Structure formats: structure tokens, C-alpha cells
Amino acid sequence: MSFDPKAATRTPPKVVTFKVKRYDPTTGKEWWQEYKVETYRGMTVLDALLKIKEEIDHTIVLRYSCRMGVCGSCGMIINGMPRLACQTQIAEVATEANPVVTVEPLKNHPVVRDLLTDFTRFFEKHKKVKPYTIRKDIEEREKGDFEYEMTPEEHYNIYEYTLCISCGLCYSACPVVASTDRFLGPQALAYMWRYVADPRDEAWKERLELIDTDEGPFSCHYAASCSAVCPKMVDPAAAIQRLRSALLKYRLGMYKKEKIAQKKVVEVKPNPKPLPPEAQPVPGADPWKKNEEPVNIPIDELIA
Amino acid sequence: MVEKLKEKENRPGWIASINPWVLKIKNNPERVAFVLHRITGLLMALIIMAHIYVTGTPARVGWDAWAEEIAKAHGISAVTLYFFFFAGIAWYHGLNGIRLLLVEFFGVCIGKPEKPKPPYISPSLKACQRKLLYLVFILWAILWAATGYILFAS
Ligand code: HEM
Ligand code: SF4
Numbered sequence: 001m002s003f004d005p006k007a008a009t010r011t012p013p014k015v016v017t018f019k020v021k022r023y024d025p026t027t028g029k030e031w032w033q034e035y036k037v038e039t040y041r042g043m044t045v046l047d048a049l050l051k052i053k054e055e056i057d058h059t060i061v062l063r064y065s066c067r068m069g070v071c072g073s074c075g076m077i078i079n080g081m082p083r084l085a086c087q088t089q090i091a092e093v094a095t096e097a098n099p100v101v102t103v104e105p106l107k108n109h110p111v112v113r114d115l116l117t118d119f120t121r122f123f124e125k126h127k128k129v130k131p132y133t134i135r136k137d138i139e140e141r142e143k144g145d146f147e148y149e150m151t152p153e154e155h156y157n158i159y160e161y162t163l164c165i166s167c168g169l170c171y172s173a174c175p176v177v178a179s180t181d182r183f184l185g186p187q188a189l190a191y192m193w194r195y196v197a198d199p200r201d202e203a204w205k206e207r208l209e210l211i212d213t214d215e216g217p218f219s220c221h222y223a224a225s226c227s228a229v230c231p232k233m234v235d236p237a238a239a240i241q242r243l244r245s246a247l248l249k250y251r252l253g254m255y256k257k258e259k260i261a262q263k264k265v266v267e268v269k270p271n272p273k274p275l276p277p278e279a280q281p282v283p284g285a286d287p288w289k290k291n292e293e294p295v296n297i298p299i300d301e302l303i304a
Numbered sequence: 305m306v307e308k309l310k311e312k313e314n315r316p317g318w319i320a321s322i323n324p325w326v327l328k329i330k331n332n333p334e335r336v337a338f339v340l341h342r343i344t345g346l347l348m349a350l351i352i353m354a355h356i357y358v359t360g361t362p363a364r365v366g367w368d369a370w371a372e373e374i375a376k377a378h379g380i381s382a383v384t385l386y387f388f389f390f391a392g393i394a395w396y397h398g399l400n401g402i403r404l405l406l407v408e409f410f411g412v413c414i415g416k417p418e419k420p421k422p423p424y425i426s427p428s429l430k431a432c433q434r435k436l437l438y439l440v441f442i443l444w445a446i447l448w449a450a451t452g453y454i455l456f457a458s
């Protein structure tokens with residue numbers, strides 16, 4: 001999604017009408033409800049919805065947590081486009097000529113109530129692609145005395161895809177997910193490509209075989225809406241095309257992962273600068289020993 | 305009392321693949337291209353069946369009657385209009401099909417992963433597939449107009 005960095009410096013219309021799509025799960029009734037909200041400069045759609053909840057109608061239900069575009073829980077459809085409510089300035093979506101903001105729950109996710117959607121299926125698909133590094137030698141993961149070698153270029157090849165916050169906006173925008181529940185969706189497949197391309201992961205063959213079905217990248221038709229709505233610039237559309245051409249090459253016996261990162265034992269170097277006294281290990285305290293007598297920390301001495 | 309709660313399915317369904325404005329997503333002409341590609345693909349599949357039926361006409365009415373009918377297909381007639389309509393569909397599907405083959409099967413023209421920076425536009429939306437898309441639209445207009453010229457003016 002492209003952001004207007006200056007939107008927060010503009011003053012939105014003084015009073016904005018919020019049209020909110022409501023859903024009552026006890027009766028199955030759906031309706032649009034209007035609220036008038038007095039705005040201020042820098043007000044986001046989430047701020048406005050919370051103001052409505054506090055001052056006008058506390059029955060309205062939504063999900064949010066961080067209020068700063070990090071947790072990915074406040075996704076909703078604002079003026080027809082999937083966005084994060086906390087990252088959407090009212091000044092960006094409402095104009096003096098049309099001071100109306102429509103808010104709907106995300107599409108493609110079942111609605112629990114009002115703006116609250118159920119992400120169970122979404123996360124099941126996320127789980128299906130095994131979103132973690134897999135190494136053949138399981139035990140080496142348990143020892144912390146080494147790192148996997150990786151160049152900065154290799155890192156930037158996958159860095160973009162690691163930024164996903166699982167907000168589900170891409171999944172909500174996808175026209176393929178709109179018509180079939182089987183497609184894994186942009187988020188899961190972007191994750192899959194991130195691990196196929198990550199030199200630290202060894203399971204690329206298993207991964208490619210896992211998605212070699214109609215749930216995988218072959219169901220994508222490159223509408224690229226996922227990349228157009230992603231608030232973190234993850235570019236799932238490109239990840240899926242990379243995955244698809246890798247899979248095609250693999251089927252023709254022409255794909256091989258270029259590099260598997262090898263173990264590099266790290267020398268633990270002493271800190272060149274001596275630590276200040278308050279950061280020195282307390283004599284007698286061993287953090288690795290549990291169920292030990294609590295050590296007596298000489299607080300008075302340290303403060304003095 | 306425990307109330308029985310019903311979750312509501314909220315998937316737009318197949319309408320999302322024939323109406324690009326089910327959602328009003330900005331900076332996304334690829335979605336319009338996808339919808340047009342699907343519609344033209346399906347129409348071509350229908351037209352090919354009609355085409356097979358029509359090319360069987362000489363067997364039913366004889367070559368002379370067929371040639372007589374074809375000789376009338378000048379200027380604006382049902383036959384030339386049908387060909388004009390078909391040409392529009394086929395040019396778009398073929399041109400955009402080449403773009404899609406490059407993007408989807410060869411994985412080219414989708415840019416390189418980059419470090420995010422404002423205004424946060426995904427690399428694939430700035431890459432040469434977008435320029436190819438505009439080229440497809442321009443060539444489509446030119447070739448369709450040229451086909452119309454050949455059909456109606458000659
Ligand atoms: C110049 C020749 C052609 C090219 C380069 C071409 C290319 C393509 C490509 C790349 C796709 C996949 C699109 C996607 O992934 O969304 C496609 C889909 C399709 N094509 Fe073609 N095609 C051609 C001719 C035809 C013909 C003659 C027909 C009709 C009989 C046809 C019917 C279809 C249909 C029905 C689809 C499925 C559309 C969809 O799922 O969205 N195509 N074509
Ligand atoms: S890829 Fe982007 S839009 Fe999709 S879940 Fe991750 S952060 Fe959200």
C-alpha cells in the first residue's frame with residue numbers, strides 16, 4: 001500500500017460521517033449504521049472507531065492492539081480498500097467534498113461480529129506452509145554456539161518477506177481466495193517462498209512438493225491486489241511468481257537451491273570495553289542454575 | 305442463557321473475478337487486466353465453438369451459397385461486426401497472455417526485493433510488468449483499430 005506521508009499533517013473535515021457495517025451473530029442480521037464524529041488533525045480511523053465506542057455506541061465490536069501498524073489485528077475495509085485502521089489517517093480517506101468514511105469487516109474471513117473477523121482458517125493455512133526454519137540436523141538448533149553464514153545480499157533477498165505481520169489484508173483482497181477456500185492465499189505462499197529462498201533452510205524440496213497442488217502458486221492469476229494492499233511492502237504477488245517458476249523448474253529437474261548456509265562456530269570474544277559496575281555479574285550468581293538460593297544483591301553498595 | 309452464535313461467510317465468490325471493483329483498490333490495474341483476461345478467455349472458448357459450427361456451413365449449404373454469402377461481408381455487416389468483436393477479444397487475450405507468461409511462468413518483470421522505504425510501493429507494482437501492461441493496452445487499441453480499418457474500409 002502506498003502511504004501519503006503528509007496525510008497526518010493535513011486537517012480532516014471537521015465532522016466526518018462513519019458508515020459502519022454491523023452484524024449481529026445472535027440474529028444473523030446485517031445493517032449499516034451511521035455515526036458522526038468530530039475529528040482532529042492526525043486522527044486515524046481506529047481513533048474514530050474507539051471514540052464512537054466510548055462516546056456514542058459501546059456495542060460496536062472491533063479488534064485492535066498496538067495502534068501503530070505492528071500487530072496486524074485492526075485490518076478492515078475502509079472506503080472499499082483493505083487497510084489497517086490504525087495506519088489510515090482520516091485526512092487520507094475523507095475529503096471536504098465527501099466527508100464520509102465507510103468501514104466494513106475484511107472480506108474472505110468469516111465475520112464474528114461487526115468488524116471482528118475470524119482468522120482461524122487464515123492461520124491454519126499459515127501453519128500448513130511450516131513457517132519456520134528446518135534443518136536436517138535437529139540437534140544443532142539446540143546449541144547456541146554457532147551461526148549460519150549468510151551474506152547481506154542473501155539477507156536482502158528475503159528481508160522484505162520477513163516483514164509480514166499476518167494482518168490478512170492480502171488474503172482479504174485476493175480474488176482467487178474470494179471464490180475458493182482451497183487456495184493457500186498470498187500470505188502463506190509469501191512465507192513459503194521466504195523459506196524456500198532462505199539459505200538457512202534445508203527443506204526446499206519438501207516445501208516445493210508440499211505446495212505442488214491446486215492450493216499452491218498455480219492457482220494464482222496475478223491480480224496483484226495482495227501487493228497493492230500490503231501495509232508492509234511484503235510483495236506477496238512477486239513471491240508467488242518466484243515460487244511458481246521455481247516449482248516449474250523443479251518439476252523439469254532444473255531447480256536446485258543455490259546455497260545452503262553452513263554452520264560457522266562463533267568465537268565468544270571478550271567485550272573490548274569493560275562493562276560499568278552495575279552491569280558486572282554479581283559474584284556468586286549463576287543465571288544457568290535454577291532453584292538456587294536467591295543471591296543477595298548488594299543494592300546499597302551499587303547505588304553508593 | 306447461552307446464545308447460539310453464527311459466523312457469517314464473507315467471501316464475494318466468482319463475482320470478484322468478473323468485477324474488478326468488488327474492492328476499490330488503488331494502484332492496481334493488474335486486477336483489471338486479470339478480469340479482462342478471464343472474460344476474454346471464456347468468450348473465446350464460446351466463440352471457438354461457434355466458429356467450428358460456422359466453418360461447417362459449406363458442408364451443409366454447398367460452396368457456392370457460402371461464397372455468395374461471404375461476398376456480401378463488406379462494410380458494416382453482421383459478419384464484419386462479429387469479426388471485429390472477436391478481434392478485440394483475441395488481441396487482448398493474446399497480448400496480455402504473453403505478459404502473463406513472462407510474469408507467471410518465467411518469473412521475470414516483477415522487480416527485485418528491496419528495502420522498504422516511503423511511499424512503500426511493492427517492487428512488483430513498479431517493475432516492468434506494469435510498463436508491459438500499459439503497452440498491452442496501447443497495442444490493443446492500435447491493433448483493434450487497425451483490424452477495424454481492414455474489416456470496414458476495404
Ligand atoms: C495467443 C494465444 C493465447 C495466449 C498467449 C494465452 C495465454 C493465456 C495465459 C497465460 C493464461 C493464464 C492466465 C492466468 O494465469 O490468469 C490464459 C488463460 C486462459 N485462456 Fe488463454 N491464451 C491464448 C489463447 C486462448 C484461446 C484461443 C482461448 C479460448 C479457447 C483461451 C482461453 C483461456 C481461458 C478460458 C483462460 C482461463 C482464464 C482464467 O482462469 O482467468 N486462451 N491464457
Ligand atoms: S503479506 Fe502484507 S498484507 Fe499479507 S498478511 Fe503479511 S503484512 Fe498483511
Ligand code: FES
Pocket residue numbers: 064065066067068069070071072073074075084085086087
Ligand atoms: S492496532 Fe496493531 S496494526 Fe493496527
